[in-house]
Amino acid sequence: MHDEFIHDTLIHDVESLFERMRDAIPAGAVRIKEASEAGRKIVGCYCAYTPFEVIRAAGAIPVSLCSTSEKPIAAGEEHLPRNLCPLIKASYGFALTDTCPYFHFCDIVVGETTCDGKKKMYELLDRLRPTHVMQLPQTYLGEEAKRAWRVEIERLAARLEEFFGVTITEDALRREIKIRNDERRIMNAFYDLSKLSPAPLSGLELHTVNEFFKVSFGDPKALELIRELTRKLRENHENGQRRVADRRRIIVTGCPTGKSLEKVFNAIENNGGVIVAFENCGGVKPICELVDETLPPYEALAAKYLGIPCSCMTPNVKRLDLLEELADEYRADGVVDIILQACHTYSVETFQVRERMGEKDVPYIAVETDYYQGDTEQLSTRMGAFIEMMV
Amino acid sequence: MATCIGVDIGSTAAKAVVLGEDGTILFKAAIPTGWSSSEAAKSLWTAMEEMEKAEKKPLTADARAVATGYGRVSVPYADKTVTEISCHARGVHRLFGRDCTIIDIGGQDTKVIALAGGRAKDFLMNDKCAAGTGRFLEVMANTLALDLTELFDLAEDGKDASISAMCTVFAESEVISMIGRGRKKEDIAFAICESIVARVSAMCGKQGGGREFFLSGGLCGSEYIRRRLSDTLGAPVYTDPLARWAGALGAAVIAGELKN
Ligand code: SF4
Ligand code: SF4
Numbered sequence: 001m002h003d004e005f006i007h008d009t010l011i012h013d014v015e016s017l018f019e020r021m022r023d024a025i026p027a028g029a030v031r032i033k034e035a036s037e038a039g040r041k042i043v044g045c046y047c048a049y050t051p052f053e054v055i056r057a058a059g060a061i062p063v064s065l066c067s068t069s070e071k072p073i074a075a076g077e078e079h080l081p082r083n084l085c086p087l088i089k090a091s092y093g094f095a096l097t098d099t100c101p102y103f104h105f106c107d108i109v110v111g112e113t114t115c116d117g118k119k120k121m122y123e124l125l126d127r128l129r130p131t132h133v134m135q136l137p138q139t140y141l142g143e144e145a146k147r148a149w150r151v152e153i154e155r156l157a158a159r160l161e162e163f164f165g166v167t168i169t170e171d172a173l174r175r176e177i178k179i180r181n182d183e184r185r186i187m188n189a190f191y192d193l194s195k196l197s198p199a200p201l202s203g204l205e206l207h208t209v210n211e212f213f214k215v216s217f218g219d220p221k222a223l224e225l226i227r228e229l230t231r232k233l234r235e236n237h238e239n240g241q242r243r244v245a246d247r248r249r250i251i252v253t254g255c256p257t258g259k260s261l262e263k264v265f266n267a268i269e270n271n272g273g274v275i276v277a278f279e280n281c282g283g284v285k286p287i288c289e290l291v292d293e294t295l296p297p298y299e300a301l302a303a304k305y306l307g308i309p310c311s312c313m314t315p316n317v318k319r320l321d322l323l324e325e326l327a328d329e330y331r332a333d334g335v336v337d338i339i340l341q342a343c344h345t346y347s348v349e350t351f352q353v354r355e356r357m358g359e360k361d362v363p364y365i366a367v368e369t370d371y372y373q374g375d376t377e378q379l380s381t382r383m384g385a386f387i388e389m390m391v
Numbered sequence: 392m393a394t395c396i397g398v399d400i401g402s403t404a405a406k407a408v409v410l411g412e413d414g415t416i417l418f419k420a421a422i423p424t425g426w427s428s429s430e431a432a433k434s435l436w437t438a439m440e441e442m443e444k445a446e447k448k449p450l451t452a453d454a455r456a457v458a459t460g461y462g463r464v465s466v467p468y469a470d471k472t473v474t475e476i477s478c479h480a481r482g483v484h485r486l487f488g489r490d491c492t493i494i495d496i497g498g499q500d501t502k503v504i505a506l507a508g509g510r511a512k513d514f515l516m517n518d519k520c521a522a523g524t525g526r527f528l529e530v531m532a533n534t535l536a537l538d539l540t541e542l543f544d545l546a547e548d549g550k551d552a553s554i555s556a557m558c559t560v561f562a563e564s565e566v567i568s569m570i571g572r573g574r575k576k577e578d579i580a581f582a583i584c585e586s587i588v589a590r591v592s593a594m595c596g597k598q599g600g601g602r603e604f605f606l607s608g609g610l611c612g613s614e615y616i617r618r619r620l621s622d623t624l625g626a627p628v629y630t631d632p633l634a635r636w637a638g639a640l641g642a643a644v645i646a647g648e649l650k651n
Contacts, residue, residue, distance in 0.1 A: 271474075377461050378500060382516060385476035389511055 014236065014243070017229045018205060021212040024222070028215030029101035032063055035217075036105040041164050044106035044129070046091055047114055048286035048308050049136060051153055051301050053180050055110070056218065057172035058160040064214050065109070066100035067091040068258025070371035079124060085343045086370040087256060088117045095128050103129070108163055110156065112136045114312040115345055132159050140306045140313050150302035157298075173297035179218060181290045186223050187213060190230045191284055193237075194276040195330050198246040200237045203265050203275020207257065210282045244274055248387050251326055253279035253319075253353070254338040255346050260371035264338055264379055271384035276330040279323055280338070285309065288322070311345035319349070320356045327362050333390050336383070337366040363390055394454045397642030398435060398469065399478065400424060400462030403498035403525070404609065405431035408639040409439060409450050410647060418442055418450055419636055428462025436468060457646040459638050461499065473645055475638050479607055480504055480511035482641030486631045487605050492598060494591060494620065494628070495608035495637075498525045501591060503598045506605075515598045523590030525609050527559050531583040534566050535576060542580050543615040549581025562586065584619060592623040604628040607637040 036042050041060035045052075046067060055062040072093025073086060079096070080089055094100035103109075109131040111122040125131045134152045137145035157168045190209060193200050209226060216222035236243070250273045252265070257280050268275055279285055291304040309319035327335065335357050339347045350366040357364035365386045369375055394417065395410040401424060409418040420438045424431045436451070443450040458469035459478040466472075475495075483493050483506060493504040501523045505513040517523050532542045552574060554562050562583075569579050595604065604626055610616050611634035621628040633640065 378516065381461065381474050381476065384474040385511060385514060388474060388477040389513075391510065 014229065014232050017225060017232065018208060020225065021208055021229075025208070025211050025215055028217075031215070031217065032061070032102055032105050035061055042102070042106040043160070044103055044109040046109075046118070047112050048281040048310070049112045049114065049134070049305050050110050051156070051305050053173060053176040053291070053297075053301060054153060054157050054168065055160065056176040056179075057168045058157070058164055058166050060107070060160065060164060061217055062110075063102045063106065063217070065091060065102050065106070066094045068256075068260050068371065069094075070260055070373070072097050072099055073371065080121065083342050084117050085115075085255075085340045086260075087258075087340055087343075088115075088121050090371060092121050092125060095125055108132060108160075110134065114310065115343070117342075130163070132156060136312070137306065138312070138314055140309075140318065141315075146302050146306055149306045150298050153298055153301050153305070170297060173301075174293070177291045177293060177297060177300065181293065183213075183216075183218065183223060184287045184290055186226055186230075187287050188284075190226055191277065191287075193230060193233050196234075196237050197249075197331065198242060199244050199249065199274045199276050200233045202244055202269055203250070203252070203278070204262065204269060206275060206278065207262070207265060207282070210278065214282075247274040248272055248333040248390050249274060249276045249331055250387075251275070251277045251279055251323070251330060251332045251335045252283075252338060253323055253335060254366070255340040255343050256281040257338065258282065260373075261338060261369070263373055263376050264336070264367065264369065264383070267376070267379040267383040268336060268387070271380060272387040273334070273383065276332065277326050279319075279326055281308075281310070284326065285319075285322070311343075311349045316349065320352060323353065324356065324360060327357070327360060332362060334363040334365070334386060336386070337364065339366055339368045341368055341370040394450055395643045395646035396439070396451070396454050396456035396468075397478070397482075397639040397644070397646055398432060398456060398458045398460075398463075398466050399475065399636075399638035399642060400428045400431055400458065400460040400466065401475075401498055401609075401638070402461055405435060405460070405462070406636055406639040407435040407439065408636055408643045409454070410640075410643045414647075416633075416640075417448060419639070421635075424462065428465035429467065431462065432458070432466040432468075455646045455649045457642040457649070459642045470646070470649055473642060476502060476504055476511050476514050476516075478638045478641035478645065480506050480641065481509070481644045482637030482639070483605050483607055483634070484509040485640055485644055486633055486637065487629060489603065491603040491605045491629070492595060493637075494595065494604055494606050496523075496525055496587070496591060496606075496610045496616075497608050498529075500524055501594065503591075503594045505598060513598065515594050517594065523587055523594065527562070528583065528587060528610075530559055530563060531566055534563055535570075535579060535583075537576075537580070539613070542583065543613050545577045545580035546584040547577075547615055549575065549577035549579070552578040552582035552585075554582045554586045584616065588616065588619045588623050591620065595624060602626055605634070606630040607634040609635055611635050 043055045043060045043062050044065045052062045067090050073089045075097045076089035076093030095103045109129050111133045113119040113136045122131050122133050137148050139145050292300045397408045399406045405424045406421045411417045439450045456469045458466035458472050459475045463472040490507050495502045501517045503515045504511050554565050611630040
C-alpha cells in the first residue's frame, strides 16, 4: 500500500515536496481501499481522543473520517437538527450518503462522548456501522478521571479484540506507542519551523502537511517526506532563502479545522498575516505531548489522551496555558479563534480566551463560521481589519 | 500638487472623497453601486475627471488612492486597499476628533468599532445575518411600501409595538401579520426601528461600549434613529453631516500617508 511514496529520496526542492504531499492527500482513500481489499482491518475515527496506538496494536489501521465539507450537510440534516455544528452534520451526512471513502471501507467506528451533539449522533451512526463509543470523563483533573479513562481504553481494546478476533499484547502496545511518539516528534520538529522569523512556510502549506500527515497511516516513507521537507525548509531558511514575506504572525485556535475552513486561512493570509501555528485538533493540540514510554501502556495512554485540552473538558485551563505558551514560542502577533456555528463549548470558551490573551496583550479575535463559503468577503474584512489594527 | 483619493465601494452605495494637500475636501460624490463594483469605481473616476475639467482643479493627476468597502479589490486606480473598519475609524477621527465607539449600520453588515488614539482598537461585526443591518430596514420598509425616510417619520408617531423575531424573513412575516391585524402603520414602523435599535445597542454592549458614540455610514441622516440609539444606550450619540462619507474620507486620509 505504500507504493505512492516510493520515489528517489535524493534531492527534492521544497515546492516539489509540497506538490507530492498535495497529490497524496486525495490518494489516501485509494490506499485504504487497497489495504481493506488486502484484508487489513480499518477503524474509522472522528476525534483526537481516539488512542490510535490501541487500534494499531490490534493490527488495524485507524483513519480519520471525512467531516469538513458543506456537501453532505443537507443530507445530514434529514436526520439531525439544523442548528447543530457543521462538523457533526457533515460527519453524519458523509456516512449516510456513503460519500466518505474512509467510512465506506471502515469496519468499525470509534467515537467519544465529547460534546452532546456528537455523542447523540453516534447513536444514529451505529445503525450504519458498528460504533464503539468511549465514555470520556468531563475533566482531565484528578486520578479518578484518569482511572476512568484508562478503563475506557481497556474497554476499547477488549471490543477490538473481540470484533477482530485478535489479542492485543502489551508488547504490541509498547511498540505502537513508540512508533506514534516518533510520528509526533516528526510533526513537532516540523511545527518548530514556524518559530523562525520570517516564517519559512505559509499557514496554508502548514495545513497541507497536517492533512498529509493524517493520510500517512504510519507509513515510514510518508513520514520521511515530512522529515525531508523540514530539513529542506530549515536549510533554506538558514541560507537566507525567503519564501514568505515578513508578515503578522497569527496563531489559529478553536474548533477543528479542515478543507472548508481554508476560507479563513485565506482571509488571514491574503490580508497581511501568516499562520504560524494551529492550536486546533488538526495541529499541535493533540501532538505536542508524547505518551510516557516508561509507564505501563494503558496508564500512559490514559494520561496522554485525557490531557488533550479540548473545550469539552471542564475546567479547560490547560488550553489557555498552551495558547499562552505557543504565543510566546511562536512570537505571535495575534490569535484567531475559529468557532463553528452552534459549537457551544468553544463558543463559550472565547470569553476566557479573550480574557487570557488580553492579560498577555496579544490581540485576539473570535470568528464564528460554518462550512458554507458565503461569508468569504466578510471574513476577509474581519481578518483584514484585525491585522490592520496591529500597528 | 498631490491629492488623496478615498473610494468606498459598499454594497449599496459607492463613494469617493478627494482631499487636497492641506486636507480640505476638494470633491465628494456618491452613486449607487449597482451590479458591478468596478463599473461604480470607473464612474467615480469619470466624475472626478469631469470636475477636474470643469473647475480646472487638479484631482486625479498625481493622486494617491486607497480603496475600501466590500468592492475594494475592484478599484483599478487604487494604490492600496484597506478594510472599511480601519477607514471608518480614521474618517470618524477626522470628523469627530475624540475617542468614541463608532456605530456603522451598513447595507450588508453593521459594525461597532472602538476608536482609540485615532485608530480602530477593536470591533464587532454582525454574523452573516441581516438582523440589525440596513438591509433589514429596507426589506421591512418595502413590506410597508415606504422608503426609509417615510419609515422613520412614521415611527416618530408610533408606540407600543414590537417585533420579536431577529431573522429578517420571520420579522417580515410578523410585520405582515401586524398589517393583517390592522395595526397602525405608525406602530409597525416604530416596532421595526426599535428592533434595529435594540439589536445594534446589544452589539454596542458586547463591544464593551464607550461613554460617547458616533453614528456613521448610511443611517447617519436619520435624527430619529440617532435619538433612539442614544435613549437606549443611555449615552450621547453624535454624528456629522459628513458621517456617511466616513469610510471614503478615512481612505483618503490613509492615502495621504502613502509614500510616493
Ligand atoms: S476539538 Fe475536542 S471533540 Fe473535537 S476533535 Fe478535538 S478533542 Fe475531539
Ligand atoms: S466543533 Fe464543537 S460542537 Fe462540533 S463536534 Fe467539535 S466540540 Fe462538538
